[in-house]
Amino acid sequence: MTQTIGIVGAGQVARALALPLSAAGHRVIVGARRPDAAGDWGPGVRVTRPEEAAEAADLVINALPGAVSAEVLGPLAPRLAGKVLIDVANAVVPDAHGFASALRYPGSSLAEELQRTLPGVRGVKTLNTVHVSVMAVPSSLGVPPxxxxxxxxxxAKRAAEALLISLGWPPAWILDLGGVASARGPESFVLMVGGLVRALGPVPFGLAVAR
Structure with a gap:
């Protein structure tokens, strides 16, 4: 089903998702702080202000850095009310090398913080356990993530699943963990990333469940 997808944020995550979503048949609007400086995003992708992207979208993706997600999205609450908000971010305290040394919301999660900040949205946490380059190309890894x-x-979770399928995720690779509090587990995976990069090198990877 064709939808208008709003992506709030204009960094690597937004760029990794925007064109594949457009290629899958969706209308894509990217909300950037400075649309005039955002550059070319390819066919079918329009860049505007975050407020307009949130207002015009049927479904919104949070592609902001986790540390500022609640702060930036909070003022958009009236425009996001009733909509599905897919959160793919991790909110961390970085170490000297830029890797996560702690979670910014210990005993909770960014997903829960966003749901508290935006009680009118229907939040779904997903895609935060795979490298940005894998989000729209899951089959690129040697092991299914x-x-x-x-x-x-x-x-909302069914809408998120349909979006993932349109990005190439087979249904068997998608696991529903339950309510928003269950995001605490996947969000904790980011604490392993520094060690994994040191062990594996700077290669794309993601979390997979063997069964």
Whole structure:
């Protein structure tokens, strides 16, 4: 089903998702702080202000850095009310090398913080356990990665699953973990990333469940 997808944020994550979503048949609007400086995003992708992207979208993706997600999205609450918000970010305290040394919301999660900040949205956490280059090309890894879903709204999770499938994720690779509090597990995976990069080198990877 064709939808208008709003992506709030204009960094690497937004660029990794925008063109593949457009190629899958969706209308894509990227919300950038400075649209005039955002550059070319390819066919079918329009760049505008975050407020307009949130207003015009049927479904919104949070592609902001996790540390500022609640702060930036909070003022957009009236424009996001009732919409599905897919959160793919990790909120961390970085170490001297830029890797996560701690979670910014210990005992909770960014997904829960966003749901508290934006009580009118239907939040779903997903895609935060794979490298940005894998998000829209899951078959690029030698082992099938897993995409986890966490959220309190069943219809929203089904919408998120449909979006993942349109990006090339087979249904068998998508796992529904339950309510929004279940995002605490996948969000904790980011604490392993520094060690994995030191062990494996700077190669794309993601979390997978063997079964």
């Amino acid at each position: 897993s995409a986890f879903l966490s959220g309190d709204d069943g219809d």
